[in-house]
Amino acid sequence: MPLRPLILFESPAAEVALRRHGLATLDAIFAGQASAQLRHVGRAVLKTELPGLGGATETVYVKLSWGRRRWWPRMADIRTGQVFQSLAVREWEGLKTFERLGLQVPERLALLEEGVLWKRSALILRAVPPPASLSDMILDGSWLRLPLTDRGLILEKVAWTLSQIHDAGWAWRSTSTRHVFPQRDIRGDKKIWLIDCEGVHRARSAAILQRDVRRFLRALSHDHADEPTLETMRDIGFRLASRNTCGSGEGTNRDRSAA
Numbered sequence: 140m141p142l143r144p145l146i147l148f149e150s151p152a153a154e155v156a157l158r159r160h161g162l163a164t165l166d167a168i169f170a171g172q173a174s175a176q177l178r179h180v181g182r183a184v185l186k187t188e189l190p191g192l193g194g195a196t197e198t199v200y201v202k203l204s205w206g207r208r209r210w211w212p213r214m215a216d217i218r219t220g221q222v223f224q225s226l227a228v229r230e231w232e233g234l235k236t237f238e239r240l241g242l243q244v245p246e247r248l249a250l251l252e253e254g255v256l257w258k259r260s261a262l263i264l265r266a267v268p269p270p271a272s273l274s275d276m277i278l279d280g281s282w283l284r285l286p287l288t289d290r291g292l293i294l295e296k297v298a299w300t301l302s303q304i305h306d307a308g309w310a311w312r313s314t315s316t317r318h319v320f321p322q323r324d325i326r327g328d329k330k331i332w333l334i335d336c337e338g339v340h341r342a343r344s345a346a347i348l349q350r351d352v353r354r355f356l357r358a359l360s361h362d363h364a365d366e367p368t369l370e371t372m373r374d375i376g377f378r379l380a381s382r383n384t385c386g387s388g389e390g391t392n393r394d395r396s397a398a
Contacts, residue, residue: 171185
């Protein structure tokens with residue numbers, strides 16, 4: 140937990156672009172808080188267009204959080220190794236972990252945090268390329284317009300990604316259709332991007348993978364996904380559970396070099 144202000148820029152180029160755009164200090168960032176598109180208690184998200192990164196104007200999200208620090212750790216935070224970490228720090232570290240696992244996640248640009256008893260933080264991320272999450276696609280009907288085989292491939296890619304995370308000794312508590320963004324690359328292959336990675340933590344048992352799959356299935360049900368989609372995900376979950384039951388899911392003691 141930093142006693143001095145924490146200021147991290149992912150690269151010199153990112154720092155130059157953010158300073159030029161007035162996003163290099165917490166005072167300047169929080170001055171624009173009123174224009175936040177998404178707001179919760181102690182949290183907000185600003186969306187802006189940032190020129191200068193890669194020579195083109197790009198969409199950037201600034202995730203703000205503020206409030207009193209938790210001094211008495213929760214048991215869940217102790218188990219997952221996230222004691223005293225703010226949401227911004229958790230997501231910065233979670234994104235770093237997923238990057239090292241070779242997963243597609245938003246590019247980190249900067250992390251700023253200050254305060255001992257009362258803190259405020261800003262995490263600045265480049266937007267992911269796909270415009271819509273899986274949840275968006277289900278709700279607007281574009282999911283059903285995909286061929287059934289394509290839908291199956293995307294769900295298999297989700298399962299493969301969760302398995303990769305677990306086999307490396309990690310888990311993703313934020314597993315949800317809202318946090319998965321499908322994309323077809325130039326070769327026609329399916330890939331997915333993951334957002335909201337503050338829930339990345341160490342996995343202590345094979346049951347954690349089953350937990351994350353169940354959460355994804357619940358999110359599909361909450362979005363009122365079609366029955367073939369739900370059935371496909373149930374079959375995938377059953378297959379992963381069978382794999383772990385047979386003893387091949389003991390990934391929690393494997394490579395932890397992504398820490």
